[in-house]
Amino acid sequence: xxxxxxxxxxxxxxxxxxxxxxxxxxxxxxxxxxxxxxxxxxxxxxxxxxxxxxxxxxxxxxxxxxxxxxxxxxxxxxxxxxxxxxxxxxxxxxxxxxxxxxxxxxxxxxxxxxxxxxxxxxxxxxxxxxxxxxxxxxxxxxxxxxxxxxxxxxxxxxxxxxxxxxxxxxxxxxxxxxxxxxxxxxxxxxxxxxxxxxxxxxxxxxxxxxxxxxxxxxxxxxxxxxxxxxxxxxxxxxxxxxxxxxxxxxxxxxxxxxxxxxxxxx
Numbered sequence: 001x002x003x004x005x006x007x008x009x010x011x012x013x014x015x016x017x018x019x020x021x022x023x024x025x026x027x028x029x030x031x032x033x034x035x036x037x038x039x040x041x042x043x044x045x046x047x048x049x050x051x052x053x054x055x056x057x058x059x060x061x062x063x064x065x066x067x068x069x070x071x072x073x074x075x076x077x078x079x080x081x082x083x084x085x086x087x088x089x090x091x092x093x094x095x096x097x098x099x100x101x102x103x104x105x106x107x108x109x110x111x112x113x114x115x116x117x118x119x120x121x122x123x124x125x126x127x128x129x130x131x132x133x134x135x136x137x138x139x140x141x142x143x144x145x146x147x148x149x150x151x152x153x154x155x156x157x158x159x160x161x162x163x164x165x166x167x168x169x170x171x172x173x174x175x176x177x178x179x180x181x182x183x184x185x186x187x188x189x190x191x192x193x194x195x196x197x198x199x200x201x202x203x204x205x206x207x208x209x210x211x212x213x214x215x216x217x218x219x220x221x222x223x224x225x226x227x228x229x230x231x232x233x234x235x236x237x238x239x240x241x242x243x244x245x246x247x248x249x250x251x252x253x254x255x256x257x258x259x260x261x262x263x264x265x266x
Contacts, residue, residue: 001057001077005085009076013054013086016098020154029156031097032089034063036166040097046169047099050229052076056083059094066157067095088158095229101156106185108172109141110212114189118260119214120253121186121193122148123179123228128218131155131165133250134217135171141257142264145172147186147214149179149228183231186214195229196252207236209260217253 002010015022016030023029028051031037037053052074052243055063060077063193064070084092110117120138125131131153138146153160161168176182187193191212196204216232218224223246229235238247238255247255 001079002082003079005082007082010078010082012226013096013098013170017086017088017158018183020157022119023154025154027101028098029101029161030158031099031161032087032095032158033093033162034067036169037070037095037097038067038077039166039169040075040083041067041073043169045102046099047073049102051076051079051098051100053238054086055097055223056080056092056094056158058264063095063153077107082167082230087153089155089162091211104145104172106174106182106189109147110186110189111144114191114212116210116264117145117212117214118143118187118209118257119186119191120257121179121183121216122146122152122162122249122253123224124149124222125152125217125221127199127249128153128157128159129161129163129252130220130248130250134163134169135164135173135251135253137250137257139167139171141254141261143171143257145174147174147176147179147182148174150177180227180231181215183214183228187233192234193232193251194256195224195232195235196238197224197229197235197241198237200235201234202234203239204236204256207234209263213260215253217256238246 054076057079193214193215195216
C-alpha cells in the first residue's frame with residue numbers, strides 16, 4: 001500500500017489528473033468511480049486499454065468483490081489520505097483507473113450506414129457540463145458519432161469524463177484540427193449538414209432528417225464561427241418566445257438530435 005504523496009506513482013497520477021498536456025503526452029485519461037470503472041472492466045476492448053486501477057484502502061476489498069473481473073486487472077492500493085490527494089472529486093469514491101485512449105476515424109463517426117448517420121459537430125465548445133450532456137444525449141438519441149474542433153474543451157478533462165456518465169466509452173468521437181475540412185468530408189459521404197444559427201432560414205422542425213444528418217453547434221457565447229456556418233447545407237433555428245435570444249448549446253443540440261429520433265420513429 002502506498003502511504004506517501006511523495007511516491008513517484010502518486011506524483012504522476014496527480015500530474016495526469018491536473019495537466020491536459022501530461023495526459024496527451026502519455027496518451028491516457030483517468031476514470032473515477034465504480035460505475036465507469038466497472039464498465040471498462042466489463043468491455044474486453046476497453047479492459048485491454050486499462051493500464052492500472054488504484055483503490056483506496058478502505059474500499060479496496062469491497063470493490064474487488066463487487067466489480068467482476070477487477071481481480072484480473074493491475075491494481076494498486078493507496079491509503080485513504082493519498083487517494084484523496086490524487087482524486088478530482090470532493091468526495092472520492094475510492095477507485096480510479098488509468099486508461100489508454102482509443103483512436104476513432106471518420107468511418108467510426110458515420111457508423112455502418114452513412115445514409116442513416118447522425119453526427120453532432122461541435123465548434124469551440126468550452127463548458128465541460130455542456131460537452132458531457134451532449135455526449136449523453138447523443139447516445140440516447142441514437143447518434144452515430146461526434147465531431148469536434150480541436151479547440152473544444154479537453155474531452156479527457158476529468159470533469160468532462162465524469163459528466164458523460166460513461167457515454168464517452170460508447171460514443172465514437174473525432175477531434176479535427178481543420179473542422180471545415182472534416183465537415184466537407186462528411187458532406188462527401190452524403191451527410192446533409194445543418195447549422196444551428198440565429199439567422200436560420202427555417203425552423204428546425206420544418207426539415208427532413210431521415211437521411212444522413214449532421215448538426216453544427218457553436219460556442220456557448222459566440223455561436224458558430226462564420227467559416228464553419230458557411231459549410232452547412234442549410235441554417236436552421238429553434239423558435240423562442242419571450243426575450244430569450246438563444247439556448248444553451250447542450251439544450252439546442254438535444255432538441256435537434258431528438259427531432260431526428262422522432263422523425264425516424266414515425
